[in-house]
Amino acid sequence: MIPVDILLKFNAIKKEFKKDEIIFSENNIARNYYQIDSGIVKMNNYNDDGKEFIQGVFYKGQCFGEPPLFIDVNYPANAVTLADSSIYILPKQQLFELLEIHSDIHLEITKNLAKRLYYKAIIASEISSQEPAHRILRFFDYLKNDVYKVSGKFSLKIDYTRQQISDILGLRVETVIRTIKQLEKQGAVKIEKRKVYR
Structure with a gap:
């Protein structure tokens, strides 16, 4: 930064x-x-x-x-x-x-704060209204597109535990585990050696 x-x-x-x-x-x-x-x-x-x-x-x-x-x-x-x-x-x-x-650094910090506010608004909306699969994919895509800025299928390894994902998204850890397995069957994520890729 x-x-x-x-x-x-x-x-x-x-x-x-x-x-x-x-x-x-x-x-x-x-x-x-x-x-x-x-x-x-x-x-x-x-x-x-x-x-x-x-x-x-x-x-x-x-x-x-x-x-x-x-x-x-x-x-x-x-x-x-x-x-x-x-x-x-x-x-x-x-x-x-x-x-x-x-002033250039000041502007970058302002942009960074704005991105975080936007992310919090998105997550708040997801938690209040969306299905677990939608919440999880939206979170993964935020990490992929906005945090790490990588492209390509399964190019991002999700460095969060299932427990951390549940804590961030307001889900039960059992729901996160079950939903990620369903997403793998649908081809939305890949699981390799217990690590999730999006």
């Missing part, structure tokens, strides 16, 4: 996190910009029954947790590593100084 040389110029630090380590917690004050150098990070919440809801999953080169920086609110979710991760951290004030100088 932000070129590394520019991050470093504005005094970003790179910090290493172990798998399952909490980067920040829901309701913490938003103080920093985070950008992934390597690894995977999820943002999640838990309901009163302890069921996890995954707000999003972020990969190398992506940033996360930045919306609260712009509106002075606390984090609405937790950020937790899904693998050992290396993350650039830039304090809020330095981020704002960087954006004042680099």
Whole structure:
């Protein structure tokens, strides 16, 4: 998202996190910009029954947790590593100084936030009204076309567990497993060594 040389110029630090380590917690004050150098990070919440809801999953080169920086609110979710991760951290004030100088980066961050809002609107619509197969394929196609930008049949390996897919889409894990098997029979996905390809 932000070129590394520019991050470093504005005094970003790179910090290493172990798998399952909490980067920040829901309701913490938003103080920093985070950008992934390597690894995977999820943002999640838990309901009163302890069921996890995954707000999003972020990969190398992506940033996360930045919306609260712009509106002075606390984090609405937790950020937790899904693998050992290396993350650039830039304090809020330095981020704002960087954006004042680099209007092109400011525009890219705005576009990125707009894409996320669009995705959230699509997922909210899918969860409220569509069948499980439709929800799952829509999610996979979002990853394929908008996140990874790859083309070709079965060119994208879905790096989410069945449990994570169920948590993101508001489905039971049993429903996700059954539906993915049905989608394979229909030729919409391929399963190879328990990995799903779209």
